[in-house]
Structure formats: structure tokens, C-alpha cells
Amino acid sequence: MGKRAQERKREHYYRMAKHAGYRSRASFKLKQLNLRFRILKRGDVVVDLGAAPGGWLQVAREAVGGGGFVLGIDLQRIEKLPHENIKTLVADITDSSTPDMIRQNLPHPPDIVISDVSPKISGVWSVDHARSVGLARASLNIAEQVLRKGGKFLIKVFQGELFDEFVGEVRGKFESVKVSKPPASRKGSAEAYIVAKGFKGS
Numbered sequence: 001m002g003k004r005a006q007e008r009k010r011e012h013y014y015r016m017a018k019h020a021g022y023r024s025r026a027s028f029k030l031k032q033l034n035l036r037f038r039i040l041k042r043g044d045v046v047v048d049l050g051a052a053p054g055g056w057l058q059v060a061r062e063a064v065g066g067g068g069f070v071l072g073i074d075l076q077r078i079e080k081l082p083h084e085n086i087k088t089l090v091a092d093i094t095d096s097s098t099p100d101m102i103r104q105n106l107p108h109p110p111d112i113v114i115s116d117v118s119p120k121i122s123g124v125w126s127v128d129h130a131r132s133v134g135l136a137r138a139s140l141n142i143a144e145q146v147l148r149k150g151g152k153f154l155i156k157v158f159q160g161e162l163f164d165e166f167v168g169e170v171r172g173k174f175e176s177v178k179v180s181k182p183p184a185s186r187k188g189s190a191e192a193y194i195v196a197k198g199f200k201g202s
């Protein structure tokens with residue numbers, strides 16, 4: 001896809017997000033992944049890592065309905081959303097106390113951990129890729145500590161030389177693992193989403 005076509009696509013999703021009242025274009029990536037892989041169910045308890053400004057929280061809340069619960073974690077404070085069953089915490093997912101903090105704020109172990117966490121982009125590809133995989137490992141570590149057996153995990157990773165090794169680590173912990181790039185993700189961006197189902201338990 002050429003640069004202008006990419007810009008048009010970005011603008012298209014920006015307008016759609018604005019129109020739908022979503023806080024980010026990223027909302028459509030989760031919507032598309034959910035449509036394809038059926039990962040969010042009514043009544044689910046969801047943990048969203050790297051959740052600011054809250055686009056995924058909105059889509060997750062729509063999917064789980066009033067009977068579910070969505071907990072968002074980010075380094076940045078997330079402006080309040082108008083639903084009682086969405087809660088947000090300011091925390092660092094690489095901090096060893098974060099899994100406990102998450103457990104204490106949930107009604108029961110989550111059905112799914114989703115993570116759209118991204119490092120601050122330095123512009124040096126190898127550095128950004130390595131940081132992305134580092135944050136993906138931190139997300140996987142949290143998923144392992146909090147998920148219920150049989151639970152699901154969705155994670156964004158910037159592709160590169162460490163990608164296959166990380167997918168292998170996820171395969172070791174889940175029954176089924178797929179890699180996907182939703183249409184709302186720019187062709188030029190190296191991000192890919194790993195969708196894992198059937199947590200084997202810690």
C-alpha cells in the first residue's frame with residue numbers, strides 16, 4: 001500500500017472512531033480480532049494491559065456487557081469511562097507487585113488478558129522491536145500469574161528477529177496459538193497480534 005493510501009486508511013479509522021465515540025483507532029483492531037477469533041464473551045472478566053486512552057476498554061466492555069468486568073492498567077492515568085464495571089489502575093506491567101494488584105481488583109481470576117502495550121518509539125528499529133518483546137514478555141508473565149485455567153491471551157508485538165522465539169514461549173503455555181494482522185492495522189507497521197486460547201495453568 002502506498003503512503004497516500006495508508007494515510008487515507010488512517011484517516012478513515014480516525015473518523016470511524018470519532019463517529020462511534022471510541023477513544024482510539026486501535027478500537028477497531030480489537031473489534032476485528034474479536035470478530036475473527038471470538039475471544040470476548042458476555043460476562044467475561046477482562047484485564048487490559050497498556051489500556052490508555054481506553055479504546056480497547058470500550059470495545060471490551062461492549063462485548064462483556066453489564067455482567068462482565070474490565071480492568072485497565074497503564075503507566076498513564078485513564079480518564080473515567082461511564083460504566084461501573086470498568087476500573088482502571090496506574091501501574092507498570094514490568095513491576096513485580098503488579099500481578100498482585102491486579103488480582104486484588106478483580107471479582108475472580110480473569111477469562112482473558114489482552115495487551116496492546118507499546119514502548120515509546122525511539123525510531124531505531126532493533127531497539128523498538130526488543131523493547132516490544134520485553135513488554136510482551138511482561139504481559140505474558142502477568143497472564144501466567146492471574147489467568148484462570150483455560151483462559152485466553154491476546155498480545156501485540158512488533159515483528160522482528162525475536163518474534164518467533166516469543167511465539168514459541170506462548171505456545172508452551174496455551175493449547176492453541178495464532179498470529180494475525182487485523183485490517184485496521186497499517187500494512188507498513190510491523191505489529192502483529194498473537195491470539196492464544198486454552199491456558200494450561202501455572
Ligand SMILES: C[S@@+](CC[C@H](N)C(=O)[O-])C[C@H]1O[C@@H](n2cnc3c(N)ncnc32)[C@H](O)[C@@H]1O
Nearest residue numbers: 026050052053054055056075092093116117118
Ligand atoms: C498503543 S497504546 C494502547 C492503546 C489502547 N489499546 C487503546 O485502544 O486506547 C500503548 C500503551 O502502553 C502503555 N505502556 C507502555 N509501557 C507500559 C508499562 N511498562 N506498563 C503499563 N503500560 C505501559 C503506554 O502508556 C500506552 O498508553
